[in-house]
Amino acid sequence: MSLSKFKFIPFLLVTALYTVPANSQQQEPVEPRLLDLLELEEAEEPDSIIIIEEEYNPFADFLTDTLDEVSAIKELPLIPTSDLPVITYMPLVFDYAEYIDSIAVTDPSPILASDNEALDWLTIEADRHRRFRDIKRHYMINHPDLVKYNIMTLPAPPKQYKATVDPSQSTIIISEVITLDNKVKEPDTQIEIERRHWLHNFSAGLQFSQAYISPNWYQGGNNNVNMIGNVRWNVKLNEKFHPNLMAEATTQYKLAISSAPNDTVHNYLISEDLFQFNGTFGVRAINNWYYSANAMFKTQFFNSYKSNSRDLKSAFLSPGELNVGLGMTYSKENKPKRFRIEVSISPLSYNMKMSTNHKINVTNFGIKEGHRTISEVGSNAEMKLSWNIMWNITYNSRIFLFTDYDYAQGDWENTLNFSINRYLSTQLYVHLRYDSSRDKVDDSRWSKWQLKEILSFGLQYQFKTI
Known part of the structure; x- marks a missing residue:
């Protein structure tokens, strides 16, 4: 066999190396998924997909994104009007820890049970809230290094000031605005207190x-x-x-x-x-x-x-x-x-x-x-x-x-x-x-x-x- 047949092999190898993307040599680390951080196994693909035509539900994406085992949702006669919790998009703040042995993250027991189909949405919403709470708790306990803040050590909010003019003295007075977190609502009717003379x-x-x-x-x-x-x-x-x-x-x-x-x-x-x-x-x-x-x-x-x-x-x-x-x-x-x-x-x-x-x-x-x-x-x-x-x-x-x-x-x-x-x-x-x-x-x-x-x-x- 003549060696002349293999003279194009080095040329082909060099061409193949130049055709590989440059970024394949240094790949950026992929962010871990929530299920990977929770150390949960991925759910198997269902044999069949059930398609239900229903009105838009803002909670459906949240449920299917957090738990892959949810393959279908019942039709909701009443759509809850609450939005997705804002805390989902904010840095994690540790507020409390609660140990509930009887509730698993992937399969919590329903807290509400009713024979009335009109209340099914309430059961699903309560389930969703519990799942979110337990996932958050489980995530913070197993990954404390990713928790940004603690509610007990949060920095104080910035102070606010207001300027008022005193015409009698031709001065501007700058004073701090004091806001109360818990404002007591005054009763509509005044309570009469007996006078002690x-x-x-x-x-x-x-x-x-x-x-x-x-x-x-x-x-x-x-x-x-x-x-x-x-x-x-x-x-x-x-x-x-x-x-x-x-x-x-x-x-x-x-x-x-x-x-x-x-x-x-x-x-x-x-x-x-x-x-x-x-x-x-x-x-x-x-x-x-x-x-x-x-x-x-x-x-x-x-x-x-x-x-x-x-x-x-x-x-x-x-x-x-x-x-x-x-x-x-x-x-x-x-x-x-x-x-x-x-x-x-x-x-x-x-x-x-x-x-x-x-x-x-x-x-x-x-x-x-x-x-x-x-x-x-x-x-x-x-x-x-x-x-x-x-x-x-x-x-x-x-x-x-x-x-x-x-x-x-x-x-x-x-x-x-x-x-x-x-x-x-x-x-x-x-x-x-x-x-x-x-x-x-x-x-x-x-x-x-x-x-x-x-x-x-x-x-x-x-x-x-x-």
Whole structure:
């Protein structure tokens, strides 16, 4: 065989190389299909194709593009008007993850079942929505590197500003436009809310202490039980509806009973028995100042005896004290309502003391012997302070001073309350009193000054109107 027959072979090979497309050597990577990313097998071609003439359905392409197994769709008597979800054409944003074991991506169970053919479109639409949701979830879980954003870490939207002209100052003011995502739609009809003209504040407490000491205790001592009850009710005029008026009334009752193991006459003694009423009424003068009138009355309910004796120390309306004053009051409360102070100054004040029990020595109350009452005209001043130090710590203080320019008396009461919870509390009460008419007590350094201090633990209950 002659070699001349093969002399055209190199020429043919070179020609074939030049005829191959240039881009066949460097092919661009083909984007993976959704089914490839989901690692789903491609559905086999159906043996026959069913052609149904129907009106245009915007969801048909979406169903056949996402799942090849859908070969035919029932005729839809009603066509849904909603468009394809916008999220389909946007970067993926991870919003939530939901695990549903009973629903597969390719064959979810229908959530709606109805014998009425008119509702078939609703079943198909619900199915389509569930397929879209599950495909999206499955895609993001298996391909987290393709998820662009997370709903929890999305950047803040750009701020918007607006410019307004102020002719009075010949300036342009640029301010930020604040938009609210969730706008509350105002009701068509206004809801009538009952006005509360009076605000109530009620509190009640029962504190106690107990000590047991065995007879052979090396230091000695006595068993004792102490109980302290306190009820307070405050009523105040609502300043929101009556800004030019001030009215407040406070009623308080305290009772302290203690066992008396060393008392041969009494099993128990009453260490404190006080009923007190305070009232204030005023008309606004300027800012926080009011022209005001205030009144105070106090007495006790039970008989009180001296230790190891049947002699009465005090009883109901023995003593009884009434004080009325005219002047001005300053009232101030901060916006968080944690601190409130009220100061009353009465240049004109009337004070009366009484004792209705003939068995009691009236000179102990500053009343002349042979008289049952004493009246005095002078001046008084009162300061009340309320401070919520913390959510469970409150401090209340009251200072009252009266003088008729011959003698003076004053009271300073302090109450520090620690709330353990809604029903348990610890309370420290300190009452300092000054009375220039009192004589010095024998074998004691106390004369004109008097002091009472009580530390107690117990139950509490309170409520108030806002």
